[in-house]
Amino acid sequence: MNKGKVIVGSGMTDTYLIRDVESEFKNFFKELVGQKYDNNGMKLTKEEISQIPSLIRYNKEQFNPSDPDAWPGLAEKLDPDHPNDVLVILSPSNSLGYSP
Numbered sequence: 001m002n003k004g005k006v007i008v009g010s011g012m013t014d015t016y017l018i019r020d021v022e023s024e025f026k027n028f029f030k031e032l033v034g035q036k037y038d039n040n041g042m043k044l045t046k047e048e049i050s051q052i053p054s055l056i057r058y059n060k061e062q063f064n065p066s067d068p069d070a071w072p073g074l075a076e077k078l079d080p081d082h083p084n085d086v087l088v089i090l091s092p093s094n095s096l097g098y099s100p
Contacts, residue, residue: 055095058085
């Protein structure tokens with residue numbers, strides 16, 4: 001995929017939430033996990049990590065593929081009125097990094 005003059009990559013290693021949801025997210029995190037969320041790092045047990053839900057980013061932009069069934073991640077099953085909107089799901093296993 002990354003051949004020639006094109007490199008495919010986001011260049012981002014971090015995901016940031018908008019400030020409008022920061023307070024609510026931190027309260028919800030503490031309620032679920034049992035400890036305060038800290039952007040600078042946390043010590044979590046496997047049990048605490050298992051309590052962290054996946055975050056879903058709902059992009060209300062119509063994506064019109066010729067074969068929608070070939071594209072997992074579309075909103076069809078969650079929102080039949082907008083079946084081609086794109087969902088981006090950040091699961092803890094894909095969005096948390098381990099640091100010794």
